[in-house]
Amino acid sequence: MLxxxxxxVLRALxxxxxxxxELVWRSRNLQLLxxxxxxxxxxxxxxxxxxxxxxxxxxxxxxxxxxxxTILGVLPLAVPGYVMAYAxxxxxxxxxxMHQVFGIVMPRPQGLWGAVxxxxxxxxxxxxxxxxxxxxxxxxxxxxxxxxxxxxxxxVLSRVTVPHLVPALLAGWLVIGLYTLGDFGAVAxxxxxxxxxxxxxxxxxxxxxxxxAWLSLMLIxxxxxxxxxxxxxxxxxxxxxxxxxxxxxxxxxxxxxYRWLAYAFVAAVFLASxxxxxxxxxxxxxxxxxxxxxxxxxxxxxxxxxxSAPAALAAAVVALPIAYLSVRYPSLLSRxxxxxxxxxxxxxxxxxxxxFVFFSLRSxxxxxxxxxxxxIAYVISFLAxxxxxxxxxxxxxxxxxxxxxxxxxxxxxxxxxxxxxPLVRRGALTGMILVFVIxxxxxxxxxxxxxxxxxxxxxxxxxRTSEAMLAEAAPFAAAIVLFSSLFVGVLLxxxxxx
Numbered sequence: 001m002l003x004x005x006x007x008x009v010l011r012a013l014x015x016x017x018x019x020x021x022e023l024v025w026r027s028r029n030l031q032l033l034x035x036x037x038x039x040x041x042x043x044x045x046x047x048x049x050x051x052x053x054x055x056x057x058x059x060x061x062x063x064x065x066x067x068x069x070t071i072l073g074v075l076p077l078a079v080p081g082y083v084m085a086y087a088x089x090x091x092x093x094x095x096x097x098m099h100q101v102f103g104i105v106m107p108r109p110q111g112l113w114g115a116v117x118x119x120x121x122x123x124x125x126x127x128x129x130x131x132x133x134x135x136x137x138x139x140x141x142x143x144x145x146x147x148x149x150x151x152x153x154x155x156v157l158s159r160v161t162v163p164h165l166v167p168a169l170l171a172g173w174l175v176i177g178l179y180t181l182g183d184f185g186a187v188a189x190x191x192x193x194x195x196x197x198x199x200x201x202x203x204x205x206x207x208x209x210x211x212x213a214w215l216s217l218m219l220i221x222x223x224x225x226x227x228x229x230x231x232x233x234x235x236x237x238x239x240x241x242x243x244x245x246x247x248x249x250x251x252x253x254x255x256x257x258y259r260w261l262a263y264a265f266v267a268a269v270f271l272a273s274x275x276x277x278x279x280x281x282x283x284x285x286x287x288x289x290x291x292x293x294x295x296x297x298x299x300x301x302x303x304x305x306x307x308s309a310p311a312a313l314a315a316a317v318v319a320l321p322i323a324y325l326s327v328r329y330p331s332l333l334s335r336x337x338x339x340x341x342x343x344x345x346x347x348x349x350x351x352x353x354x355x356f357v358f359f360s361l362r363s364x365x366x367x368x369x370x371x372x373x374x375x376i377a378y379v380i381s382f383l384a385x386x387x388x389x390x391x392x393x394x395x396x397x398x399x400x401x402x403x404x405x406x407x408x409x410x411x412x413x414x415x416x417x418x419x420x421x422p423l424v425r426r427g428a429l430t431g432m433i434l435v436f437v438i439x440x441x442x443x444x445x446x447x448x449x450x451x452x453x454x455x456x457x458x459x460x461x462x463x464r465t466s467e468a469m470l471a472e473a474a475p476f477a478a479a480i481v482l483f484s485s486l487f488v489g490v491l492l493x494x495x496x497x498x
Contacts, residue, residue: 008354008358009213012210012213015210032193032218033195035194040180042120043120044176044177044180046124047120047176048127055127055128055131057069057262060252061252061254072266076273076274079274080443081122082443083477083481085186086277088109089470091108109190115186115192118186127169130169131168131172177226178227181226182350184200185462188462189466195348196219199351203354203448212354216351216354223346281477284473285478288471292471292472292475293476294475300476303456304457306371308436308439311382312435313432315379315383315432316386316431318379318383319431322387323338323391324394325337342384344383345381348444349381349442349445352377352380353377356376370451373449378435382439385434386434386435387431393427394420394424433487437483437487446458447459457480465477
């Protein structure tokens with residue numbers, strides 16, 4: 001797990017000692033840091049503005065159609081950041097939707113705010129789901145006590161409700177922050193230079209790959225700061241109930257005359273996050289019929305699946321013993337192994353891919369630009385996605401069943417095969433589906449590690465959009481959105497039956 005990162009460090013240390021200080025303290029590094037922080041906190045701010053009111057309306061008010069709003073609140077996850085960037089780019093310009101249909105000349109969004117818009121509209125569901133669950137589970141006695149002490153609605157919100165949402169906020173912010181730090185597609189299409197974009201341009205130009213290694217280490221350090229900030233901000237505060245009895249759910253707030261304002265907000269959010277990309281895709285698909293490249297979608301889809309399916313299976317196979325050790329035989333070693341499995345998911349994808357490039361070129365040149373290396377990188381990057389559902393399934397399985405099997409003469413291996421595997425098959429299947437779908441949409445790892453000429457849906461959309469071939473990119477972007485939407489629908493249906 002750590003081997004590629006070790007090689008990244010070794011590659012960075014190949015720098016001339018006389019130039020080492022200049023590499024680290026180069027003025028460009030400070031600008032990249034400021035740009036990256038501006039993007040990350042901008043996305044966090046916009047995502048919060050979108051997610052918090054939406055979660056409050058669904059969880060705490062009498063708004064009609066709360067179930068439908070929840071479903072629509074998850075659907076933006078089907079539109080990756082680079083596809084959202086494609087949609088925003090396709091809105092403006094001389095050949096964009098606004099000019100061609102409405103005659104309105106609108107510049108194409110670029111830079112910081114274009115990247116913030118694309119990433120916020122994709123990532124806000126992560127925060128929405130966390131806040132919705134937290135608001136739904138809050139005990140009504142907390143706010144009732146505050147009101148009995150004379151606090152008004154805004155005081156209750158700021159002094160009681162929001163402080164009790166801190167765990168949900170931090171968890172959502174961490175996921176969004178890590179994704180934003182590691183994003184490459186949206187920032188590259190928006191031409192906004194952050195660490196990930198600079199790493200790629202430095203590597204692709206083959207001008208100074210040692211500097212690319214140093215930029216990668218800086219991005220890893222920044223990522224670790226975000227990961228470590230979450231427990232520090234959380235502190236040792238307690239959020240569990242300390243009173244007796246069961247918690248009472250909050251009665252719904254009546255919206256009254258503000259109902260239509262609430263519906264207007266919901267409509268605006270979903271028009272921007274779902275309606276915009278779907279409309280732009282439909283426009284570019286129908287601009288020329290049949291769309292250019294439509295006959296290639298099936299082939300490119302199969303290429304994407306050819307790498308994603310083995311990675312999903314391998315991730316489940318690797319995650320199963322790790323989860324079993326951590327649940328059934330907890331120890332310092334098993335905890336370290338489990339934490340190491342999450343490391344790959346925390347490392348920015350482009351940095352992980354670059355580490356694999358250095359590793360393969362230096363120690364395994366026969367692996368460089370092969371499908372095998374791409375699958376290995378997928379497994380390491382997305383292992384945590386398979387580990388979570390399997391571990392949850394194991395925690396629900398009673399150890400007494402395995403003990404009973406062993407008492408009947410089964411060996412530990414036989415008990416594992418005949419007792420444990422059937423109990424965790426649903427969790428394993430869920431983990432495999434998660435890895436498969438995320439790998440199908442993965443851009444930076446595929447872009448750097450795929451064999452020469454091996455195009456996937458994500459790479460095709462990015463390459464054609466970056467060359468302003470929006471009509472040619474539309475069929476492949478539509479395939480990603482359609483496939484991801486089906487996956488989100490299956491998950492929602494599954495959750496509804498639980």
